[in-house]
Amino acid sequence: MGESKKVKIAKEILRLRFGQLVVNEKYKAGQFKIPIHLAMGHEAIAVAVDLMMDEKDKLVLSHRNIHYNLARTGTLRPVLDEYLLKKEGLAYAELGSMNLASEEKGVIYASSILGNNLPVATGLALAEKVKRSGGLVIVVTGDGAIEEGAFYESLLFMKSNALGVLVIIENNRWSMHTKIEERRTEIDLPKLAASLGAGYEKLDGNDVYRYVEKLKEVKKKILEDKKPVVLEVNVTTLGGWYVEDKERKEKRFIHPHAGPLPETSLVEWPEIERSANDPVFALQEHFSSDGLKKLSQEVLKSIKEEIGE
Amino acid sequence: MKYIQYINEILGRKTAETDGLVLFGQNIAAGSHISGLTKGLRVGKGGIIINTPNSENTLTGLGFGMMLGGVSSIFFMKQLDFLLLGIDQIVDTYNFVRRKEPKASYTIMPVISDLGYHGLQSSFNNFGDIASVARIPGFTITNKIDAEEIINAHLVSPGFRIIGVGQRLFGDEILDVPKVYSNNEKTLFQYAEGDKATIVCFNLSFPYGWELYNKLKERGIDSSLFSVNSVTPIGWQKIIEDVSETRNLIVIDDSKSENSSCDNFIMNVLEKCQIKNKIIVKREIKGNEWLYPNPDLLQIDYETIVNKLS
Numbered sequence: 001m002g003e004s005k006k007v008k009i010a011k012e013i014l015r016l017r018f019g020q021l022v023v024n025e026k027y028k029a030g031q032f033k034i035p036i037h038l039a040m041g042h043e044a045i046a047v048a049v050d051l052m053m054d055e056k057d058k059l060v061l062s063h064r065n066i067h068y069n070l071a072r073t074g075t076l077r078p079v080l081d082e083y084l085l086k087k088e089g090l091a092y093a094e095l096g097s098m099n100l101a102s103e104e105k106g107v108i109y110a111s112s113i114l115g116n117n118l119p120v121a122t123g124l125a126l127a128e129k130v131k132r133s134g135g136l137v138i139v140v141t142g143d144g145a146i147e148e149g150a151f152y153e154s155l156l157f158m159k160s161n162a163l164g165v166l167v168i169i170e171n172n173r174w175s176m177h178t179k180i181e182e183r184r185t186e187i188d189l190p191k192l193a194a195s196l197g198a199g200y201e202k203l204d205g206n207d208v209y210r211y212v213e214k215l216k217e218v219k220k221k222i223l224e225d226k227k228p229v230v231l232e233v234n235v236t237t238l239g240g241w242y243v244e245d246k247e248r249k250e251k252r253f254i255h256p257h258a259g260p261l262p263e264t265s266l267v268e269w270p271e272i273e274r275s276a277n278d279p280v281f282a283l284q285e286h287f288s289s290d291g292l293k294k295l296s297q298e299v300l301k302s303i304k305e306e307i308g309e
Numbered sequence: 310m311k312y313i314q315y316i317n318e319i320l321g322r323k324t325a326e327t328d329g330l331v332l333f334g335q336n337i338a339a340g341s342h343i344s345g346l347t348k349g350l351r352v353g354k355g356g357i358i359i360n361t362p363n364s365e366n367t368l369t370g371l372g373f374g375m376m377l378g379g380v381s382s383i384f385f386m387k388q389l390d391f392l393l394l395g396i397d398q399i400v401d402t403y404n405f406v407r408r409k410e411p412k413a414s415y416t417i418m419p420v421i422s423d424l425g426y427h428g429l430q431s432s433f434n435n436f437g438d439i440a441s442v443a444r445i446p447g448f449t450i451t452n453k454i455d456a457e458e459i460i461n462a463h464l465v466s467p468g469f470r471i472i473g474v475g476q477r478l479f480g481d482e483i484l485d486v487p488k489v490y491s492n493n494e495k496t497l498f499q500y501a502e503g504d505k506a507t508i509v510c511f512n513l514s515f516p517y518g519w520e521l522y523n524k525l526k527e528r529g530i531d532s533s534l535f536s537v538n539s540v541t542p543i544g545w546q547k548i549i550e551d552v553s554e555t556r557n558l559i560v561i562d563d564s565k566s567e568n569s570s571c572d573n574f575i576m577n578v579l580e581k582c583q584i585k586n587k588i589i590v591k592r593e594i595k596g597n598e599w600l601y602p603n604p605d606l607l608q609i610d611y612e613t614i615v616n617k618l619s
Contacts, residue, residue: 058378094408101405108377109405113397119367120402123374123382130331130357130380153364157371160362 001209007295009047009208010283014299016043016067017270017280019076022303023066023083024239027260032083034096035258037064040272041238042170044279045203046071048211049138049168052219053106056135058128060121061110062142063098064170072105077306115148117141118167122154125163136219138166144175146187152196158228159197165228166218167198172237174255193230204234206282236277239264269296313345313479315453319460321350324383327465328353331375333361333368334385343420344479347385369395372415373402373469379412381465386419389473390430392439400443403469411467421449423477423513423563425605432600435564436473436512437540446470448495449538451515452484459495459538475513477605484519490547496539497547503531506586506618507552510536511562511571517590517609518561524611530618532559540570545577552578556585557618563607565592565599588614 020040027036039046046067053059053072061068069079073090082089083097090102098112108124111117121139128135145151146169158165169189173180180186193200201218203211211233222229239261242251264272269292271280283292310318324330330352334343338358342348352358361368369392372382386392392399399417423434440447447470448459463470490499501522510518515536522534533551537543552558558578562571569591578584590609592599 095405099405109374109402111401111405113401116370116397116401119370119395119398120374120377122367123371123376124378125374126331126371127375127378127380130329130355130375131378149364150366150370153362153367156362157364157367161359 006209006286009051009212010287010292011295011299012047012050012071013043013208013279013283014270014296015303016046016070018266018300018303019070019079020066021264021266021270022076022307023080024261024264025266026080028262033085034083036066036083036097037258038239038256038261039064039067039237040261040264041236041278042067044206044208044211044282045168045170045233045235047208048215051212052215053138055106056133057106058108058124058135058137059106060108060117060124060137060139061101062114062117062140062145063110063112064142065100065110065140066097068140069100069102069107072107073102075306076303080307115141115145115150118145118150118154121165122157122163125158125165126161129161129163134223136164136166136222138168140168140170142169143171143173143180146189147175147184155193155196155198155228155230162226163228164222164226166222167228167230169230169232170235171232172235174237176257177255189230189232198227199225199229201229201231203231205276206279207285208279208282209286236273238272238278268300269293310483311479312481312483315483316450316456316460316474317345317348319457320347320464323460323464325351326353327381328355329380330356330465331359331380331382332356332385333359333371333382335361335363335387337385343385343387344476346418346420346474365391365394366398369398369417370402372417373398373406376406376411376413376415376469381414383464384417386417388422388430389419389436389439390422390433392417392419396442399439399445403443403445406469411469414465414467415469416464417471419471419473421473421475421513423475423605425603427476428602429600431605432565434512435566435569437564437570438566438568440471440540441568447540448472449513450474451478451513451536451538452486454486454488454491454500455495455498455536455538456483458491462495478513478516481516484516486519492543494539494543496537496543498536498538499533499547500536501532501534503533503555505530505555506532506557506559507548507555508532508534508559508561509548509571509574511560511569512564514561514563514607517563517607521559521561521609521611521614524615525618528615528619530615537570537574545574548574549578549581552582552584556583558584558586559588559590559614561590561607561609563592565594586617588617
């Protein structure tokens, strides 16, 4: 990958992070009437998916979709305006956040109901097959939604009807405020996918460059094999905080679900966690600290100019 | 010709002449073909027919996905209660899709389980319940005229709707009744015009209304006969004008839920008309007997009604 492309991708990670930090500041200030599910920590897969998509491809999202919408839109303003329910918004103030989609940007559908987007993506893929358009349908879901019957049903239908679909499972191990181990047994996704004849791939570590390469391979394979592939992506939804719990001696961790992140702020270097859980931190594998900070300043300046602040 | 054979014949004509159409559902091209509903159906150029797995939630969403992708489809469903498994799709997904001018058509065609011997599911016979969850255009088929007009107008037209057929009527000869009027939306049909009484049928009760009409006619009582084939709000004016003339109203609704479509009409007509005789024929639900296997027929005392209006 050439240096300019590498820089462009790093700037995208930073743009998605800064965009969300701006939204969070406005959220904290009480400017939104709608619920918004921030996805800080999920930027690497969103940037990689955006780079993988061509004009024929179609993206189907869940309620936590800000990262993909920012990636596909390429700018913050229309997304922000949608959240502010302005007519200039990405969906003309018709959809708000949880259902935010934009056909012009290849985002065909987004659902606020857990698992509901999987059947719709299956139908989209069937339509692509009938039209012989050659486009790839990508559907994004999570570790909570795979508990729904629609996940199993949709994979079954996709494989039974030779539909090549990329099913991305963003696994942050949380569903609202319960961890996987607090609500269910582990699901062996490789075995579940294999039992239905679907492929399985996994990504973790938030190295966006590795993600980009992997998605290229997976896309090629899906279009050749005409069968679904489950891509599990380990993510950490960043920005959680601790609160006093009178019933317990120790503080209680609040995992970010919907709503503002009270202890996360817009700063010049937008790293939230000093570990590979944070895609911004993970960029340091590829750039010097000074180089990244310079890029960061450029991106922040550009975003502030865009929103007139 | 039997009710189900006639509907199958019209469906066959319509699907065969439609290119790029996807027909899907459980056993639609196998076994009894949903008791004959989908027997021998063909699709036009580029279309496909899929015998699906038993995954009703995904199947319900599938049609919306195809609609978003510009492909028209029909989901044939063996029992209306199966649609309860896809209710998020007919509310949330439909509400997303309906915001824009539709490019394609999506029709769900369920069989309304109104045979009492089929068990507990037959309590769910009110087609209006399912259509009202998101103000979905919904149509019931009760005779030759409404079958032809509803299927031809709506089956593959851009947009989403549910068209229900009544299982109780499958083996009956299809009623061939001359039409006086139907509105453009095919939600209201009038089959007779009289000056002595107004009969208004809801859900799948048209055969009862037709029988009553004939019994009244034998006694020299000319009545108007309407069938309301939809649950979404419709203009009642046509019926109200008729009731204002006859001042004798008979409402028949064979549905079993608390949310009957006829209630909205009754409220409107009582507000606007001075009525001499008002006869409401609805289900009487007593104890749990209605949940046990039973003949599931609406109890209607034709003789008493005829005597009252004589």
